[in-house]
Amino acid sequence: MHKIGIMGGTFDPIHNGHLRAAEEVREALYLDRVIFIPAGQPVLKLDKKLSSAQDRLNMCLLATAGNPHFSVSDLEIQRAGLTYTVDTILELRGLYPNAQLYFIVGTDAAETFHKWRDADKILENCCLVVVSRPGENKGEHSRNYQYLDICQMDISSTKIREAVAKGCSISYLLPEAAAQYISKHELYRDEISRFTAILAAELSRPRYQHSMSVMEEAVALGKHHGADADTLKKLEIAGLLHDCAKNWSEEMPYSQVAEICARGGYVLDGFFAKTPALAHGYMGAVLAQEKYGITDPEIISAIANHTFADQNMSFIDKIIYLSDFIEPTRAPSEDREAARQLAYKDIDKALLFVLELTIRRNLERGRNVYQKSIQAKEFLEEQNGKR
Ligand code: ATP
Ligand code: MG
Secondary structure, three states, rough: OOEEEEEEEEOOOOHHHHHHHHHHHHHOOOOOOOEEEOOOOOOOHOOOOOOHHHHHHHHHHHHOOOOOOOOOOOOOOOOOOOOHHHHHHHHHHHHOOOOOOEEEEEHHHHHHHHHHOOOHHHHHEEEEEEEEOOOOOOOOOOOEEEEOOOOOOOOOOOHHHHHOOOOOOOOEOOOOOHHHHHHHOOOOOHHHHHHHHHHHHHHOHHHHHHHHHHHHHEEEHHHOOOHHHHHHHHHHHHHHOOOOHHHHHOOOOOOHHHHHHHHHOOOHHHHHHHHHHHHHEEEHHHHHHHHOOOHHHHHHHHHHHHOOOOOOOHHHHHHHHHHHHHHHOOOHHHHHHHHHHHHHHHHHHHHHHHHHHHHHHHHHHHOOHHHHHHHHHHHHHHHHHHH
């Protein structure tokens, strides 16, 4: 009789734990083949955000391509609504009326088996094969089941997703083709890790480190001043991206920088003609939208204002401006230390201190000072005076 193994799962992504389990069951039970069936929308994972069914299916196809005994079916993905294993088993029973079906699950999935819809009906139509998984007890499951102690691989899709999000290697946890698919399609990357990868490739090493450091400083300073989770997320992104245009602005002619800034409504005046790189904040605000897909006006504003400051700055604007000045990879100086101390005491006083210092330094060096900084300083002085 034809013996078919069925390996169901979310496969987000498929990994060597799944593949090795299927291979060992196939050998031990003399199965003719094993079909991997990625779930459409698993009932037990309704609260989790999954990768698209197509991505999960594609990874299964890539991962199993080298094994003639393995195949992949999209029948659960094609089925509308929530995925119930009983529907799958009955469908397979109809497709292969004379085959012996073996449904393979790890010990963790077996634990919850009694909760699955129509568990009895599943067992009437197939044999449950429970395979060992690290950290899980064998347990007692159901009548029609077989337990197999297999080579235990402490690999889970969760661990792989977490590793990708942190930018760590996932080599040898899953077939290389599936790992490459994850990288190419940027799966499991949150905004921060996606942006970090772009900046790491585009910015010089010190500027990249400075960006990371501004991000960390902004979050620390924001937290210190009682920012909520939503604000901290904005600080993180604005800090990371604040210099995203700096390299480009240094290489481009003024006309091009001005044209890009104008797309965001930032009209450059003659001040920038000789030093277009000074407009990198405004240009960064445009790139943040066009290249990084940022739509939040508070993040965009903080990037735009980090070089010169402005009147009426928001909390986020101020924190980014200050973090850019005080972050620890900057050359240490007494002024910087004083600014840092002040930033953790009183944001507005710190802002005024840094603005005055920057204006004074520029004047001493015979440089022009952009009027926005002067206006920002006067605005703050007036506000402080009123207090
Ligand atoms: P997640 O961490 O997202 O829950 P997972 O690694 O547990 O993912 P699933 O797609 O949930 O993978 O699992 C599908 C099936 O494969 C389940 O029956 C599960 O018990 C089994 N399985 C998963 N990983 C292993 C492993 N390392 N060894 C043996 N069986 C495994
Ligand atoms: Mg699981």
